[in-house]
Amino acid sequence: MRVGPLLLLVTAGCLTGTAEPQVVCDGKVVAEALALTSDADGVLEIPIAVDDNDDAFMVTTARRLGTLSIDGVLDPDASVRLDWEDWIQARDSLTNAFYATTEVSVLNWPVRVEDGPLSPGDWTVLASTLDDEGYPEGEVDADVTVLRRSCLQGRPSLIVTIAYADDLDGDREVSGAVEAAAERWAEIYAAHGIDLDLRYVSANIDGSIAEPLIGDEEYTSIYAEIGEGVVVVIGEDVAGFADLYGEAGGIPGPYVASSHSGVAVSWLIHAGTDAAFSDDEIEVLAETMGHEVGHYLGLFHPVESSWNGWDALGDTKRCSATGACEAALADNLMFPYPVCGANSCTAQTALSDDQVGVLQLNVGLR
Ligand SMILES: [Zn+2]
Known part of the structure; x- marks a missing residue:
């Protein structure tokens, strides 16, 4: 994986310079645009730096070539929190992020209350760059937007x-x-x-x-x-x-x-x-x-x-x-x-x- 230039679009609700983390629930969203490239096997690792305030994030991926699916979520302990193989054959639907039928793929995490809460630290969302037949295609560029939301206070x-x-x-x-x-x-x-x-x-x-x-x-x-x-x-x-x-x-x-x-x-x-x-x-x-x-x-x-x-x-x-x-x-x-x-x-x-x-x-x- 190569990480390209990191562009900070919006910064709000972040605490800086505090020695001890202090949770501020203001519902603000921080957006980051990442230009990433998949490895030789077509695997794209999307880094998500979850801070103490964050209670949800969204990853939106857009292809430049072929298609792209989101495959899973790893927490800061590298434990698998979401694996597409658990859901792809299931009769229960959790998210359409797994399906590479469109040129954007969107995952909001956690999906359900039972999938949370988020713990602070370095999360990873795994995605695949695919060719037109749906097979992994390596060394493909992808535009990724990560939105992190601070916890909510009061009525959303x-x-x-x-x-x-x-x-x-x-x-x-x-x-x-x-x-x-x-x-x-x-x-x-x-x-x-x-x-x-x-x-x-x-x-x-x-x-x-x-x-x-x-x-x-x-x-x-x-x-x-x-x-x-x-x-x-x-x-x-x-x-x-x-x-x-x-x-x-x-x-x-x-x-x-x-x-x-x-x-x-x-x-x-x-x-x-x-x-x-x-x-x-x-x-x-x-x-x-x-x-x-x-x-x-x-x-x-x-x-x-x-x-x-x-x-x-x-x-x-x-x-x-x-x-x-x-x-x-x-x-x-x-x-x-x-x-x-x-x-x-x-x-x-x-x-x-x-x-x-x-x-x-x-x-x-x-
Ligand atoms: Zn409907």
Whole structure:
């Protein structure tokens, strides 16, 4: 491994010159950009210097050639805290960092409360640079961003910027419904102890917005301008799909400008064929925003709609058939689809303690 120039982007919340470590919980994030090169076997060792204040870190890797997967986490005693081989065949999903299907790979650590707490010292995240067939490729350059968050004091909050595609902010029906839905989403998160700091901007892009999970340069440029928190892009549809309510750029998503740095939401699918919003449609729009940003913050569906894959959390109910899963989990914010009868949908606003734990460990919460 060769370590390139180390550029300090933001420094905040660090104590210097104190003889004894003093823990300051201010939720500040320190960002470091590293230019690294993998060894002959394609192994990339990413150093993370965790200090006394830190309670979570995020590693975002971007390839310059081929693809790149995150493979594991070593603590300061060189004990393996996360190994991709324990999870790659599992039916339980912990993080998408292992999957080298996109040009960025994002790991937030710890993922769950039970994976922590962080101990101060030199941690290592292991990654692999891969060729186009997925085999290790040595001596490959990679851009790595490390975010370290100081522990939180009090209620955490998340900066959310809602970006309207195609001058939709000038459409009073759409912008009024989106703002009402965002306020309702803020209530849903607030009930779980997380505050939203909502902002609104206009994005000069086409109303048929791209899939952030596939990746698109539109998300790179929008995020580069906004530069913090989670960006939710409101479009008429997502990639032309007639049944896609919304999509997140990753589980979890990145906090640096990349083609995956956003959440896409279709307003038209929520409004329905009359293109006007009822109160129930605004509620579903609010829950879609909360659901997709839940993915961006690291939450999986408690059960996938194939009924044979689950999240890695101990307190979300297990089920394996439509009836049983709707009975057990239809009210969960992360249920894979809205559950609706003839006249109304089941409110999907519940989160388990373990789900809230994942959200609170995401470095985007300050
Ligand atoms: Zn989902």
